[in-house]
Amino acid sequence: MSAVKKVAVACCDANGSSTIVTVTLDVSAEQVANGEHIELAIESVEGQGYEAPFLVFEGNEIKNIAKVVQELDCPIPFTLKDADTLTGSPQQGNILFAEDNVCVQLLGFSDAVSEDDVGIVAHFDYNDGNLLLRAFADINEEDPTTTIDFSGARNEMRLERV
Structure with missing residues (x-):
């Protein structure tokens, strides 16, 4: 059984500027348990032209990003x-x-x-x-x-x- 999973991928755009891209995946519980969804998310953003380094955030990690953003003025x-x-x-x-x-x-x-x-x-x-x-x-x-x-x-x- 598959489910929709949203993740955020920190990466670089074609100009080398840092950015964060959201990715929506249709993955199984087994794929999530094995960490395969991380690889799929990176493949997705690479396919859109984004470049390494890649850092994938999910679940509570995304809430942590939002918490920090409020401190950035x-x-x-x-x-x-x-x-x-x-x-x-x-x-x-x-x-x-x-x-x-x-x-x-x-x-x-x-x-x-x-x-x-x-x-x-x-x-x-x-x-x-x-x-x-x-x-x-x-x-x-x-x-x-x-x-x-x-x-x-x-x-x-x-x-x-x-």
Whole structure:
């Protein structure tokens, strides 16, 4: 029986720059147990033109990469696919990790005090035990237009167990 397994492969592109490529494999439990999926992942990225050295990350190792990325002070790009696939186009954005909050930037959007496309449209912050989401939905307003306090979403606030 085969299963889908996703791994990340650190390698070099054709210009010699470091990069990380995701690979989705259809492999059996035996192939995973024997480490064959590692070889298949490397063969896949080599076939796409990437070069050694290769380092394959899987499972919790991938979570470790994400944890370290937040300490690098660089934006993490993302793409939101439009739910209306017939007429919608994807929305590009970045997540930024600051010392005391997590911020979202969106291409085509900004805030009142930043250049276009680099302003913060929303950020989470944690103050005095309260998790808050502050949204800047009006480019002409310096203060957040909406603040959501997540205190009511704490697990201990549940009235009935699911």
